[in-house]
Amino acid sequence: MENIKVHRILIAEDEPKIGLFVQQELISQGYETDLANSGAKAIELYNQHKYSIIILDINLGDMSGIQICRSFRENDIHVPVIMLTAMGDMNDKILAFESGADDYVVKPFHISELLARIKVFLKRSEGNTGIEEILKVKDLEINISNKMVSRNGANINLTMREFALLLLLCKNKGHAISKKEILLKVWGLDFETGTNTVEVYINFLRNKVDRHFSSKLIRTKTGFGYYISEE
Numbered sequence: 001m002e003n004i005k006v007h008r009i010l011i012a013e014d015e016p017k018i019g020l021f022v023q024q025e026l027i028s029q030g031y032e033t034d035l036a037n038s039g040a041k042a043i044e045l046y047n048q049h050k051y052s053i054i055i056l057d058i059n060l061g062d063m064s065g066i067q068i069c070r071s072f073r074e075n076d077i078h079v080p081v082i083m084l085t086a087m088g089d090m091n092d093k094i095l096a097f098e099s100g101a102d103d104y105v106v107k108p109f110h111i112s113e114l115l116a117r118i119k120v121f122l123k124r125s126e127g128n129t130g131i132e133e134i135l136k137v138k139d140l141e142i143n144i145s146n147k148m149v150s151r152n153g154a155n156i157n158l159t160m161r162e163f164a165l166l167l168l169l170c171k172n173k174g175h176a177i178s179k180k181e182i183l184l185k186v187w188g189l190d191f192e193t194g195t196n197t198v199e200v201y202i203n204f205l206r207n208k209v210d211r212h213f214s215s216k217l218i219r220t221k222t223g224f225g226y227y228i229s230e231e
């Protein structure tokens with residue numbers, strides 16, 4: 001038992017057909033699953049079990065997935081969230097990211113697409129290969145192998161998306177990255193969203209990385225983008 005980690009996945013979906021289908025597919029892949037048919041049930045289950053991932057429908061009838069995801073992040077809960085959004089609704093995707101979701105899948109989706117996304121997140125969370133790759137910017141340390149971040153020795157908890165953003169900036173330290181490039185590299189979005197997704201996440205990062213320190217690492221290049229400064 002000790003080397004085998006069985007991942008437990010919460011599926012929050014109020015349409016029984018979709019929920020049961022996803023659940024059966026995940027079970028056939030060897031995952032443990034729980035199915036919640038409402039937002040209230042999802043929160044109840046979340047409070048009882050530890051999940052590797054949450055598949056969260058954007059509209060659960062009694063509550064929106066956006067609302068639930070936002071409250072997770074506000075309470076410093078970093079479980080990966082894959083949001084199920086409505087077809088073609090760009091606002092849904094943007095809202096999903098702004099609420100702190102790590103990824104989204106558009107309905108109707110092919111199950112293989114959802115499974116592939118799940119595997120990406122599980123692989124990232126297992127990540128540790130024993131070889132430690134550490135990136136340093138002044139007193140900020142990013143352990144790329146196990147996704148741990150610390151500043152001046154104190155751990156900083158980041159969501160996967162925040163981690164990806166910080167890593168992008170640190171790998172290019174001293175060089176400003178445009179908002180457009182950030183959207184592409186961190187969110188995989190190759191268009192301007194017309195909203196402030198990047199600004200919102202930069203603020204999240206600043207709160208976690210810079211707020212308690214007198215020297216600020218994350219800098220703004222006005223009208224362009226952001227960079228990490230070692231000065």
Ligand code: CA
Pocket residue numbers: 013014015057058059060061
């Ligand atoms: Ca729904």
